[in-house]
Every structure is written in C-alpha cells, then in structure tokens.
Amino acid sequence: MERQGIIGIDEVGRGPLAGPVVVAALFLPNRLNLKIKCLPRLRDSKKLSFSQRENWFRHLKNHPKIVFATARIYPRGIDRLNISCAANLAAKRAYQKLLRLPEVSGNQVQIYLDGGLFLGNKLDSLNLGAKTVIRGDEKIKAIKLASIVAKVSRDRYMVRLHKKDGAYGFDEHKGYGTKRHIQAIKKHRPSANHRLTFVKNYHKI
Secondary structure, eight states: OOOOEEEEEEEEOSSOSBSOEEEEEEEEETTOOOOOTTSOOOOOGGGSOHHHHHHHHHHHHHOSSOEEEEEEEOHHHHHHHOHHHHHHHHHHHHHHHHHTSTTTTTOOEEEEEETTOOSSSHHHHHHTTOEEETTHHHHOHHHHHHHHHHHHHHHHHHHHHHHHOTTSOHHHHTTOOOHHHHHHHHHHOOOTTBOHHHHHHOTTO
C-alpha cells in the first residue's frame, strides 16, 4: 500500500534548568505544497523569529490536512528518568496521541525523528520502522514543522508559568540558564518548576 504521508517528531527543552521537555508529532500528507506566500521559508524553529514561528503555528493549527499532537514530561519526571529517557517517553506519547486522530488512523506512514530521539527506546523505534535522522530538523519538512509546534507550545507554556510565578523571569528566558535566571534561583531557591538534577549540576549555582 502506498504511504499517505510522513510523521515528523521533534523535541524542545532538552537543556533548560526549568520547565518541561516538549515533543511534537506531526502528520504531513504527501505532495502537500508548503510554499505559502504569506509565510517565511520553512526552517527549523531555532532559525525562525518569534513572529515567524507564531505565523507558522497558526497556519498549521488551521490547516485542514495537517494534524499534530504534543506531550510533555515535567521537571519531576525529568529528574526521575533523566532527560534522554524523558524526551523519548514524550516522543512515544505524542506519537500515540497522533495515531488516535482520524486524519492519521489507518494511514500508511513513514516515521522520522530528529537525531537523539526514539519512540520510547531504540528497539521500539526500530520495531515500528521509525528512523532517527541526525539534523533531521534541517533535512525533513515534517520534522521542521514538528520543531515549530514544539517550540511554540513550550514557549507559551513558560509564559503561562511566569504569570503564576514571576520571580524567575520564565517569560524571558523560557527556563534556560541565563544570568538573570541563575541570580533568581540563588535569591529564591529552586521552585517546583525547576529540574533539581540540572540545578545541582550547574556549576554557577
């Protein structure tokens, strides 16, 4: 049977001191034109500006043929599992959620993950025929799109977190180890939103 499309999977938030790791799984139908006049050229989310990512995200959310799902593992889970296992668990959950959507269910697809990600673990990925591609977010359109979804979803979550607890400046640095963030941790001590294993191993704290 001919494959109807591909699933791209990517994560955001592997390195921050606070907040979840977020994985997005996105279904991209075959032969779909992604050259949209009102949108910037499709690139990995890290190479797009805030407004460019937001524009792409709105387009994807409203597209009748593109669907996606996300999953998060929060700081306590990251501390318990380690970041690689947490990201892989989130990838598996996002993939399973995507498969339940009617646009994807029953379709023949090829699965691509960005380098370092597996569906639960390497053996599970191989059994499902998934391929982990080094620098996949630079090579495969579905992974590029998934990276945008993951980045926007995580950034919005960190802004909401800032509104609940403004002491750390999550809206500005999104949990990464900036000078302001480190100073805030020293002043207020780590919160429930911090990854304690990351904070303890951070030599400046």
